[in-house]
Structure formats: C-alpha cells, structure tokens
Amino acid sequence: MHFNFSKKSFFLSPLMWVFSFIVLADDKNIDGLGKPKEWGLDLQTPVTTVAKDVYDMHFFVLIIITLITLFVLGLIIWVCYRYSEKRNKNPSKTVHNTLIEILWTAIPVLILVVIAIPSFKLLYKQDVTPEPDLTIKAIGYQWYWGYEYPDHGNFSYEAFMLQSADELEEDKPFNRMLTTDTKVVVPVNKIVRVQVTAADVLHSWAVPAFGVKTDAVPGRLNETWFKADKTGIYYGMCSELCGVNHQSMPIEIHVVSEEEFNAWVVDSKAKYASLDNFSEDNLELTANK
Numbered sequence: 423m424h425f426n427f428s429k430k431s432f433f434l435s436p437l438m439w440v441f442s443f444i445v446l447a448d449d450k451n452i453d454g455l456g457k458p459k460e461w462g463l464d465l466q467t468p469v470t471t472v473a474k475d476v477y478d479m480h481f482f483v484l485i486i487i488t489l490i491t492l493f494v495l496g497l498i499i500w501v502c503y504r505y506s507e508k509r510n511k512n513p514s515k516t517v518h519n520t521l522i523e524i525l526w527t528a529i530p531v532l533i534l535v536v537i538a539i540p541s542f543k544l545l546y547k548q549d550v551t552p553e554p555d556l557t558i559k560a561i562g563y564q565w566y567w568g569y570e571y572p573d574h575g576n577f578s579y580e581a582f583m584l585q586s587a588d589e590l591e592e593d594k595p596f597n598r599m600l601t602t603d604t605k606v607v608v609p610v611n612k613i614v615r616v617q618v619t620a621a622d623v624l625h626s627w628a629v630p631a632f633g634v635k636t637d638a639v640p641g642r643l644n645e646t647w648f649k650a651d652k653t654g655i656y657y658g659m660c661s662e663l664c665g666v667n668h669q670s671m672p673i674e675i676h677v678v679s680e681e682e683f684n685a686w687v688v689d690s691k692a693k694y695a696s697l698d699n700f701s702e703d704n705l706e707l708t709a710n711k
C-alpha cells in the first residue's frame with residue numbers, strides 16, 4: 423500500500439488500515455502509478471506534496487462525515503425504537519430546549535471551522551506557484567492539447583489520443599483512452615509551472631496524481647504548478663465538458679531524470695517547429711497551399 427502519512431495525519435491510520443483491505447491495487451508495480459486501476463477503490467497514488475495533502479484532506483473529511491453519519495443513524499434508530507407508539511404512549515409536549523439548541527448550532531459551526539482551516543491552507547498551497555524551475559504551456563483545443571516549452575527553445579507540438587497500440591510511434595505502454603501520440607516530458611523533483619489556456623471553448627487540464635486541475639479558458643492564462651517526486655508515466659484528462667469528443671483529449675506526462683529531460687529537449691527542438699521560425703509569411707504560405 424502507499425499510505426505515506428505525515429505526522430499530523432498519524433491519527434488517520436486506523437481507518438487507512440481498514441481501507442487497505444478493500445483496496446486490492448498493487449502499488450509496487452510502477453506501471454500502476456498515475457492511472458486508474460481496474461476495480462480500484464482509492465485515489466491515485468499521490469506523487470506531489472499538493473496531491474499528498476489533497477489525499478490527507480480527503481480522508482480527514484471522510485472520517486468526519488463517517489462519524490456524523492453514524493451518529494445521526496444511531497439517533498434515528500434509537501428514536502424509532504424508544505419513542506415508537508408502543509413504548510411511548512404519552513408523548514412529551516416539549517418544543518424548546520435552549521441547551522440542545524445552542525449545542526446543535528455551535529458544534530456544527532466548530533466542525534466546519536475545523537474543516538475550513540486546513541482546507542484554506544491547501545487552497546493557497548495549490549494556488550501560489552513557488553519560484554519555478556521550468557514553465558510549460560498547455561493549450562486546449564477541440565479535441566486535443568497543444569504544448570509549448572517557452573524557456574527551452576520555445577518549441578510546440580500537439581498531443582492526440584491514440585486509438586490502438588498499433589498507432590504507437592515509440593516504445594511506451596498503451597493505455598486505452600489515456601495514451602497520446604506525443605507526450606509531455608518534465609524532470610523529476612523540479613517545480614514545473616503550467617500555464618493553461620484554450621483556443622476555442624472551456625477545457626480543463628487535470629492530472630490526479632499531481633493534485634492538479636486547472637480550467638483552460640479562451641483569452642485567459644491560468645496557472646498551476648507541480649513538483650513530481652517519482653519518475654514514471656502519469657495520465658490526466660480534460661475535465662471540463664468541452665464538446666462531442668471531450669473524452670479524446672487525455673494528458674500523458676513522463677516524469678524523467680534531468681539528463682533524460684535535456685536529451686528529450688534537444689530531440690524535440692529538432693523535431694517540432696520552433697515558434698520563433700513561425701512568421702506571418704510562413705503562415706500565409708501554408709494557408710495558400
């Protein structure tokens with residue numbers, strides 16, 4: 423199992439233990455990272471600090487709602503039993519009880535405050551990008567993603583979903599509805615700033631293992647960040663209903679060592695047209711063809 427808990431969430435571990443019996447997934451398999459598992463019952467293994475905090479937050483709230491639900495269920499069962507017509511022939515005429523009314527107002531407020539404080543902390547952590555090591559730009563189109571590497575030669579390319587393993591052009595696993603012809607490559611343990619926008623309608627760039635989901639809005643540049651601490655292949659999907667082929671715009675990210683990343687950048691600069699060479703004249707020539 424992959425439950426790496428910070429000290430603060432140590433008290434969550436008994437529940438984790440119970441849940442671990444339900445989750446049949448095998449996390450030792452690196453191929454199982456960054457994608458859904460068949461019959462899986464858990465969030466994807468988090469590989470960024472933000473995703474780990476999202477994971478902890480999820481279980482923290484799950485425990486609270488479980489306790490509340492059990493408490494209310496217990497009350498209902500007890501009331502049905504104890505105050506049935508048979509056992510309670512002369513019902514009480516009480517309509518007010520000041521103490522109970524104060525309690526059932528104050529306790530829920532306190533519970534909400536206890537949830538709100540870590541929730542706001544996490545929101546700010548996701549929102550404020552630390553000084554980035556590199557920037558990539560993701561542009562949503564109907565129905566594929568385009569990528570730019572502005573600080574690595576400004577090359578750009580598109581990523582289309584593959585229909586079958588026969589279409590693979592390189593040696594990588596094929597996952598139905600997730601694998602794309604090209605890939606996003608980033609170095610491990612580096613802060614990656616992702617600028618997200620769209621060219622036509624609303625899309626959303628979302629990668630569960632990174633705890634990242636950012637709306638892609640035409641005419642607006644949104645920003646998110648991640649720092650993956652494990653190499654591997656991670657998948658995401660467009661998460662804003664964007665039209666008839668919304669399901670065919672997956673995201674495939676390869677987190678690799680810095681050397682591998684640099685080698686990929688050199689290859690990609692040669693392979694994909696640099697934006698700097700893309701003058702108005704070229705556009706016109708292409709259009710007139």
Ligand SMILES: [Cu+2]
Nearest residue numbers: 625626660664
């Ligand atoms: Cu989309």
